[in-house]
Amino acid sequence: MQASRHGRSRHAISEFTAGCAAFALVFGLAGAAGVSGAQAADVIVGLVTKTEVNPFFVKMRQAAEAEAKAKGLTLIARAGKFDGDNEGQVAAIEDLISAGAKGILVTPNNSSGMLGVIKKARDAGVLVIALDTATDPADAVDATFATDNFQAGVQQGAYAKAALGDKTPVIAMLDGTPGGTVDTFRHDGFLKGFGIAEGDPAIAGAAITNGAQDKGQIGMENLLSKNGDINVVYTINEPAAAGGYQALKSFGKEKDVILTSIDGGCAGVRNVQAGVIAATVMQFPYKMASMGVDAVAEYAASGKKPSGFVNTGSYLITDKPMPGLESKDSAWGLENCWGD
Known part of the structure; x- marks a missing residue:
């Protein structure tokens, strides 16, 4: 696999370095206090993602594995059986607590459904960091490393509005999984960027896709059957967008x-290049995971904990740029993308 296909090009490395530099200002990069040798091998980092198959979480796991190996730590990766499997993630965290994990990185399927087990982990002295998806409330974890999903939604909505021009909008919303902050933030951000509010008559309808291609296709087919005048489609992620396009x-x-x-x-970036998707907003799962592992290593070495929200960045990717909107083209996107 070429490095550019995994976000490790010169551009991606500068992105990652910039993020880590900002992170270092907050509380210092991992390894500063020196966890090494047998001591490092005894440090267990847990990673609990929403699923095992979504390319976003595959890349997150790969990055966590690489960073843990570089630090000499032991990584145990677990995942829900499907997007929305809150019970599976709760069980995974219970197992990691029992295994003696020093830190747990989690992408919550349900932002409020894991509060009890997260509290149990923190009460046991485990550092808990949310990746990609914030908990509700946000301070249920020690820190969150993620895309600013509301702002990413704003970028998406602003582009759709500009690209539509003077046409009357008829909007379909292909949402993700109810109960997750990612779903809420992106949905609300899109509406903000487009310049409308929830309940606006411009919204023709919405469908729950769980971020899956097959459900994106079914949801889009149902919405088109009800309203053939749809001319704008919001999608929670690129698999849902691929399904929507087939419909x-x-x-x-x-x-x-x-x-x-x-x-x-x-x-997804290749779909932008092919004209399937007009624009997508790129985020950086490898940065979230690498920074999370670094934080656990630092905690093991010195007891220092990160806190608050750390924005890992996003870029609008399109080959049809709109005036007044900052964006990168698909060539840049292919140098910095992740997955296959």
């Missing part, structure tokens, strides 16, 4: 609709 194509609408998304996976 649009089956209805002969693929050239009449502005389809936007968030992720920045290589498959």
Whole structure:
């Protein structure tokens, strides 16, 4: 696999370095106090993602494995069976507490559904960091390393609005999984960027996709069956966007609709290049995971903990830039993307 396909190009490295530099100002990079040798090998880092199959979480796991290996730490990775499997994630954290994990990195399927087990972990002296998805309340964990998902939604919505021009909007919302802050923040951010509020008559309808391609296709087909005038589609992520596009194509609408998304996976960026997706907002899962492992190493070495929200950044990716909106093209996106 080429380095550019995994976000490790010169541009991606500068992105990662900049993020880590900002992180260092907060509380210092891992390893400063020196966890080494047998002592480091005894430090267990737990990673609990929403699923094992979504390319975003695959890349997150790969980055965590690489960083743990570089630090000499032991990584135990677990995942929910599907997007929304709160019980599976709770069980995984219980197991990690029993295994003696020093720190746990988690992407919560349900932002309020894991509060009890997270408190149990923190009461046991385990550092808990949310990656990608904030808990509700946010201070249920020690810190959150994630994309500013509301701002990413704003970027998506502002682009869709600009690309639509003077046409009357008829919007379909392909949402993710109810109960997660990512779903709420991106949805609300899109509406903010587009300049409308929840309940606006411009919204033709919404469908729950759980961020999956098959459900994106089914949801889009149902919405098109009810309203064939849809001309803007918001999607929670690129798999849902790919499914939405297949539905649009089956209805002969693929050239009449502005389809936007968030992720920045290589498959999604190639879809931007091919004109399937008009624009996507790239985020950096490898940065979230690497910084999370570094934080656990620092905690093991010195007892220092991170706190608050650390924004790992995002970029609008499109080959049809709009005046007044900062963006990168798909060539840049392919140098900095993640996944296959």
